[in-house]
Amino acid sequence: ADVLIFNEDGVILERHRLGTLESTRSPEGRLCRSPEGRLWGIDLPAGVWHTILARTERVVCFEVKPGPWKPASDKEFAPWRRLKMMRRRPLTLNPCCSIEPPT
Numbered sequence: 001a002d003v004l005i006f007n008e009d010g011v012i013l014e015r016h017r018l019g020t021l022e023s024t025r026s027p028e029g030r031l032c033r034s035p036e037g038r039l040w041g042i043d044l045p046a047g048v049w050h051t052i053l054a055r056t057e058r059v060v061c062f063e064v065k066p067g068p069w070k071p072a073s074d075k076e077f078a079p080w081r082r083l084k085m086m087r088r089r090p091l092t093l094n095p096c097c098s099i100e101p102p103t
Helices: 083-088
Strands: 002-006 012-017 030-033 039-043 050-053 091-094 097-099
Touching: 012 039
Parallel strands: none
Antiparallel strands: 002 012, 002 050, 030 039, 091 097
């Protein structure tokens, strides 16, 4: 899976491929690595716009937030997201990636 980090306008600032020996740094979050150096996660501070792109049929995602859990305020969606458009056609975020809508 890839972790994408966006700015306030929806522009991709960072893209990290999980499971790789990627050597980049992240100004937005702390990269978490296995003892062998593989990227297994990113510790992001609150308020950082992000998403995960599954690159295989099976992906496990584990997200932790500070509690207590409040269902009314659990999710905050970016003002620039276009869910309705994604259902009609692919949403191109920028030249580095494209998200295909479900069929």
